[in-house]
Amino acid sequence: MTIKTKKGDVGEWLYSKKVKQHFFNPVKFMKESEEKKFKADGIGQVGSSACGDVMKFWIKVDKSGKKIIDCRWRTYGCGSAIASTSVLAEMLTEKGGMTIEKALKIKPQDISNRLDGLPAIKVHCSVLGDQALRKAIEDYKKSSK
Numbered sequence: 001m002t003i004k005t006k007k008g009d010v011g012e013w014l015y016s017k018k019v020k021q022h023f024f025n026p027v028k029f030m031k032e033s034e035e036k037k038f039k040a041d042g043i044g045q046v047g048s049s050a051c052g053d054v055m056k057f058w059i060k061v062d063k064s065g066k067k068i069i070d071c072r073w074r075t076y077g078c079g080s081a082i083a084s085t086s087v088l089a090e091m092l093t094e095k096g097g098m099t100i101e102k103a104l105k106i107k108p109q110d111i112s113n114r115l116d117g118l119p120a121i122k123v124h125c126s127v128l129g130d131q132a133l134r135k136a137i138e139d140y141k142k143s144s145k
């Protein structure tokens with residue numbers, strides 16, 4: 001189906017194919033039914049003062065205490081927040097997991113690049129997942145002391 005646009009309409013889909021792919025098939029999204037069974041080692045939550053959105057992130061760390069081996073997330077944010085956090089979760093868990101050290105070096109730009117870009121007005125949404133992940137890592141470090 002083709003939707004005709006006229007002057008003043010929103011116009012075409014502004015997002016890359018990858019954003020669309022992650023938005024419709026989010027990776028590691030925490031379902032409510034899964035929450036009690038997922039034994040997280042760290043949990044982080046942030047809200048964006050810019051738009052009032054909330055992002056929650058759960059991580060599992062391996063026995064060495066150095067590597068994130070699994071994660072989940074949930075948000076009330078927009079499509080960009082969903083796609084950005086989905087791609088972040090993919091980055092963290094591919095190839096058997098990512099070290100905490102490396103995870104802390106992920107920048108919003110890395111997330112945006114992996115999504116083949118985000119509209120400038122939506123870049124702040126990509127920060128939500130990253131911030132919630134950092135809080136989850138802090139939470140893990142506090143509780144494992």
Ligand code: FES
Pocket residue numbers: 048051052053077078079080081122124125128
């Ligand atoms: Fe608020 Fe994207 S998360 S507009």
